[in-house]
Amino acid sequence: MFEVNFDGLIGPTHLYGGLSPGNLASLSRAGNPSNPQLAALQSLNKMKVLMDLGIPQAVLPPPLRPNLPLLRSLGWKEPLLPHNVWLLTRLASAAGMYAANVATVSPSIDSGEKHVQLSPANLQTFFHRWQEAPFTTALLKRIFSNPILFTHHDSLPSTPLFADEGSANHLRFCKTHGSPGYQVFVYARDGLQEGEGRASKQACDALIQRHQLYPESYLVVPQNPEAVQKGVFHNDVIATCNQHFFLLHEKAFVNTPEVLKTLHENVLRRCDVELQTIVVQDTEVSLVEAVGTYLFNSQIVTRPNGEMALIAPQECQKSSSVRRFLNHLVERTDTPINSLHFVDLSQAMGNGGGPACLRLKIVLTAQELEALHQPILLTPSLYQSLVAWVKKHYRTSLSLRDLENPVFIQEVNTALHELESLLELKGLYKEFSH
Numbered sequence: 001m002f003e004v005n006f007d008g009l010i011g012p013t014h015l016y017g018g019l020s021p022g023n024l025a026s027l028s029r030a031g032n033p034s035n036p037q038l039a040a041l042q043s044l045n046k047m048k049v050l051m052d053l054g055i056p057q058a059v060l061p062p063p064l065r066p067n068l069p070l071l072r073s074l075g076w077k078e079p080l081l082p083h084n085v086w087l088l089t090r091l092a093s094a095a096g097m098y099a100a101n102v103a104t105v106s107p108s109i110d111s112g113e114k115h116v117q118l119s120p121a122n123l124q125t126f127f128h129r130w131q132e133a134p135f136t137t138a139l140l141k142r143i144f145s146n147p148i149l150f151t152h153h154d155s156l157p158s159t160p161l162f163a164d165e166g167s168a169n170h171l172r173f174c175k176t177h178g179s180p181g182y183q184v185f186v187y188a189r190d191g192l193q194e195g196e197g198r199a200s201k202q203a204c205d206a207l208i209q210r211h212q213l214y215p216e217s218y219l220v221v222p223q224n225p226e227a228v229q230k231g232v233f234h235n236d237v238i239a240t241c242n243q244h245f246f247l248l249h250e251k252a253f254v255n256t257p258e259v260l261k262t263l264h265e266n267v268l269r270r271c272d273v274e275l276q277t278i279v280v281q282d283t284e285v286s287l288v289e290a291v292g293t294y295l296f297n298s299q300i301v302t303r304p305n306g307e308m309a310l311i312a313p314q315e316c317q318k319s320s321s322v323r324r325f326l327n328h329l330v331e332r333t334d335t336p337i338n339s340l341h342f343v344d345l346s347q348a349m350g351n352g353g354g355p356a357c358l359r360l361k362i363v364l365t366a367q368e369l370e371a372l373h374q375p376i377l378l379t380p381s382l383y384q385s386l387v388a389w390v391k392k393h394y395r396t397s398l399s400l401r402d403l404e405n406p407v408f409i410q411e412v413n414t415a416l417h418e419l420e421s422l423l424e425l426k427g428l429y430k431e432f433s434h
Helices: 025-030 035-050 067-073 083-089 131-141 201-208 225-229 256-273 287-293 314-318 322-333 367-369 378-394 400-404 406-422
Strands: 002-008 055-058 104-106 114-121 151-154 170-174 179-185 217-222 239-242 244-251 278-280 297-301 309-313 336-341 360-362
Touching: 002 035, 002 244, 002 297, 002 367, 035 055, 035 309, 035 336, 035 378, 055 244, 083 244, 083 400, 104 360, 114 131, 131 151, 170 239, 170 256, 179 201, 179 256, 201 217, 217 256, 239 297, 287 322, 309 314, 309 322, 314 322, 314 336, 322 336, 322 378, 360 367, 378 406
Parallel strands: 002 055, 114 151, 179 217, 244 278, 309 336
Antiparallel strands: 002 360, 104 114, 170 179, 239 244, 297 309
16 A cells, blocks of 8 residues: 655745634744745755655645635636735635645445545635635546546544644554555544634544545544644644654643553554654744744654655754754664755745645545546656746736736636646636636
């Protein structure tokens, strides 16, 4: 079995709109001009790094933005700035790049149905993310079209009770990718009670039921409220794992020691492997530094030779404590991490998303991998074609005023319809462009 990374290609409307309360990076950059071309090239380079490491890598096209059909359905016929700037900014959001939020996926080996289970996230907390669900649903059905291998679910009800933020709050431990897994679902609040945060406990419970996970093969745990208040809006900002290796901050969960005790026992029982855990103390790397550098939003992957590599944002090199921790990490004998790879994702980081935010990871058998829509799998040739496409169509500077310009909107439409051809997804945008 293979763990495939599906990265969201950053769209041409990449903008710093400051639309995500609780996301400190997003709020701090609000109103600054962005560089969509650089953003997309940076995301493609990160995908190439994974491809060059031998990791199966796929490209997810962005949704059509600005979402003018939704604008018209709300009663507005034209995007007139500045009167509608608050609305148009949200309808132009390129946040679909953060593919970790688009869905929660369980491998077929973990499901009683023996199908890959795909549940698009409702992202109901914020309007600019909520609008992604219909496109995500249609896209996943195009990519994973074989009903014998893949089961598609609708998004959970778009209410605070079932607030779902996708795989950014989902962990899977295993001995190898092809062996039975133990899944962890993380929530910020109980939807039946008052509390801060986005994802609800009830969403976790519903995903477990619909994915038909085996009894005693999962755990549902709450985030630490202190971490949420300091900018940890998703679990993947404070914890990351790969197979049986777990890297997390001591303040990731409510009662982290008890969570780890349970995990060690259950992973050993379910997966027949000892969980290797490194808990970073606040004295080593503070919550503020963890959020500022996105240390825990690094990707940990297994190379074909069995060695593990960590892909981290270059911001980690700018913090002396984080840099010191990572240098020590590869020297330790009690971790499987053999190499570090730093990537420049400054444009995506400006909106609060690092390497792990940009990808949805899915474990597939060889048969399932062969059955998905092959033209989205990254190859050296596709990489070069996408780089050329971005340089041809993307602007190097974008501000709010550009969104109302019909010329810009036509540029975006032309670019995305050309992308349909590159990825052989003809007609993908048709139902979302009227």
